[in-house]
Amino acid sequence: MTLPHPTADQISLPIVLAVLGDPTRLAIVRFLASKEGVPMNCGKFLDLASKTNLSYHLAKLREAGVTRTEAVGTSRLITLRRDDLDKRFPGLLDSVIAAAGEDKALPMVGTVDSEIDA
Numbered sequence: 073m074t075l076p077h078p079t080a081d082q083i084s085l086p087i088v089l090a091v092l093g094d095p096t097r098l099a100i101v102r103f104l105a106s107k108e109g110v111p112m113n114c115g116k117f118l119d120l121a122s123k124t125n126l127s128y129h130l131a132k133l134r135e136a137g138v139t140r141t142e143a144v145g146t147s148r149l150i151t152l153r154r155d156d157l158d159k160r161f162p163g164l165l166d167s168v169i170a171a172a173g174e175d176k177a178l179p180m181v182g183t184v185d186s187e188i189d190a
Contacts, residue, residue, distance in 0.1 A: 074143070075134060075141050075142075075143060076134075076135075077134060077137065077140060077141075078135070078136075078137040080137070080156040080159060080160060081160075082137065083136070083137035083153075083156060083157065083160050084136075084137075085160075085161060085164075087136045087137075088136050088137065088138060088157070088161070088164075090136075091132050091133060091136040091138055092138070092168055094129070094132075095177070095178050095179065096120050096121055096125075096129050096179065097129050097132060097133055097138075098168070098172050098175075098178060099120060099172075099178045099179045099180070099181050100117055100120070100129065100130070100133060100139075100150075100181065101133070101138060101139075101152065101165075101168070101169065101172070102169055102172045102173060102178065102181070103116070103117070103181035104139065104150065104151065104152040105152055105154075105165070105169045108152065108154065109151070110151075111142065111149035111150065111151050112149065112150050112151070113147055113148070113149060113150075114126060114127075114130060114147075114148045114150060116181065117129075117130070117181055119179070119180070119181065120179050120181060130148070130150060133150075137153060137156060137157070138152070138153060138157065139151065139152055139153060140152075140153050152165075
């Protein structure tokens, strides 16, 4: 099963900014950036939200072009689309991640590690 993703040219700045304005989604992006290039099972994010809510947040990130989700069997592997975002909006992702890294109000990710389908 292939999940729909926007092409690099279809990634829109207002949509990316709106998606990253949510604390849960920003925490997900911050965590993915800290594990750059390593696909993360969506179970890594269970401490942020319920499975249903997490599926919603991950779909919003994918639809905005911020992440790539690959279906592998019953798992979903999430990666940050850094190259595409850096080509479209140079420096944006680094600025957002740097600011998020200093924000103590954002939820922490990675304390729960289980397998789920999102």
